[in-house]
Amino acid sequence: MEHGSLTDLTASTFSLMDEDHTLANSVRFTLNQDPRVAFCGYSIPHPSDNKVNIRIQTTGDTAKDVLKDGFQNLMIMCQHVRTTFDKAVADYETNRPSKHMNIDTP
Amino acid sequence: MPKVSALDMPDVPMGQLPEHLQLQRSRVVCKADAPIHLESFCKNFKLEVIRLTEDEIEFDMIGIDASLANAFRRILIAEVPMMAIEKVLMVNNTSVIADEVLAHRLGLIPLNADPRLFEYLSENDSPNERNTIVYKLDVSCRKGGPRMTVKSDQLKWLPNGSELEMTPPNQSAKPKSYTSFSCSQDSMPEFSKKPLGVKHEDIIIAKLGPGQAIELEAHAVKGIGKVHAKWSPVSTAWYRMLPEVVLLKDIKGDDAEKLVKKCPVNVFDIEDLGNGKKKAVVSKPRACTLCRECIRGVNEELVELRRVKDHFIFTIESAGALPPEVLFTEAVKILEDKCDRVISDLS
Ligand code: SF4
Numbered sequence: 426m427e428h429g430s431l432t433d434l435t436a437s438t439f440s441l442m443d444e445d446h447t448l449a450n451s452v453r454f455t456l457n458q459d460p461r462v463a464f465c466g467y468s469i470p471h472p473s474d475n476k477v478n479i480r481i482q483t484t485g486d487t488a489k490d491v492l493k494d495g496f497q498n499l500m501i502m503c504q505h506v507r508t509t510f511d512k513a514v515a516d517y518e519t520n521r522p523s524k525h526m527n528i529d530t531p
Numbered sequence: 532m533p534k535v536s537a538l539d540m541p542d543v544p545m546g547q548l549p550e551h552l553q554l555q556r557s558r559v560v561c562k563a564d565a566p567i568h569l570e571s572f573c574k575n576f577k578l579e580v581i582r583l584t585e586d587e588i589e590f591d592m593i594g595i596d597a598s599l600a601n602a603f604r605r606i607l608i609a610e611v612p613m614m615a616i617e618k619v620l621m622v623n624n625t626s627v628i629a630d631e632v633l634a635h636r637l638g639l640i641p642l643n644a645d646p647r648l649f650e651y652l653s654e655n656d657s658p659n660e661r662n663t664i665v666y667k668l669d670v671s672c673r674k675g676g677p678r679m680t681v682k683s684d685q686l687k688w689l690p691n692g693s694e695l696e697m698t699p700p701n702q703s704a705k706p707k708s709y710t711s712f713s714c715s716q717d718s719m720p721e722f723s724k725k726p727l728g729v730k731h732e733d734i735i736i737a738k739l740g741p742g743q744a745i746e747l748e749a750h751a752v753k754g755i756g757k758v759h760a761k762w763s764p765v766s767t768a769w770y771r772m773l774p775e776v777v778l779l780k781d782i783k784g785d786d787a788e789k790l791v792k793k794c795p796v797n798v799f800d801i802e803d804l805g806n807g808k809k810k811a812v813v814s815k816p817r818a819c820t821l822c823r824e825c826i827r828g829v830n831e832e833l834v835e836l837r838r839v840k841d842h843f844i845f846t847i848e849s850a851g852a853l854p855p856e857v858l859f860t861e862a863v864k865i866l867e868d869k870c871d872r873v874i875s876d877l878s
Contacts, residue, residue: 452870499870500870503870506863
């Protein structure tokens, strides 16, 4: 859900249901790296409501598009983390000394 | 940083700031949380597995922001699904442990079932072989015999579903069981090789005195840790930033010996400089617990304790059903799914 004005599309607050710090803080981080973002922050209006509000003010682009890009970037980062992790685990497995190897016994 | 009086700076020309302040004024220092681009993230992100056992993993994540590391941790604890006992049908319980306490204890037993092979049981679904696992516990203690301990290995998996029958609404109706399995779970290829038992066979469920008995049926379903901690797939998942211990001045001789002795986890070591001279060096900063023992009292100006902001030492302890490396991949996938969902909502 988007709360913004009809005349100014560069500043909006987005309400995400059933989300919390997990997603909001991560996307705040990616959005703050975007040079088009003038301001970005999030809040949880009440701890017993299952929602977060994400506020975005941009330097000229539509807030909605910028938010979408923020999520897109987050997704790409996640994918990169996942492939790197899988590779690291595979590397570890190949280099791991065998459990049954006993160096001391002749 | 050493303290310098504002009036006593011979090397700073009049009207200018000291070098470090000048730098702060004129430059943005690009730390991990300052603007970076996706490309440089991909280039600089590093991951190294330190230790991997059946139910524990430790790895270093370098070049990532705390917000993401924390998101992974939060998802691991609260949002990666698991199977756990949710419903207990009591037939008989004459033990000293109350029904609800017993049901709670059963819920917390880790099951050896891969949650990815199951679906969520939603409110108007009937329990079937795709979303429910049924266990039976039928134990009794012989009259006149010794007391007995009921352990988790006495929970028996019922691949054919519930054996209890619901009271029919009227006399003529055919009695129905509490689950409606269309086929036996052990005929399904994914479960036929690996029976859906409990992870640990030696968890004490209850103790029975002579003449006491417990008979019950337990239904396990899929859920997430946010709803109840029994569905949390990890014992715990945590990270810490890499400690960095810096000696600001050379510490020599007896002082060095004293410093080495002070640290309970042996972060420091002695370097021999020849002809009886010794110097303290930092040899194992990673082991530092930041207990601050080494800077207590005398050494405050000599030792500085820091943490590397974008280097996370991540540890995951699995509760059993899935190996820890799979849990992490699942957690990252969940974050991706969340993004995906919001993007499609926005379009
Ligand atoms: S803070 Fe504690 S653990 Fe770390 S170096 Fe000092 S004494 Fe050792």
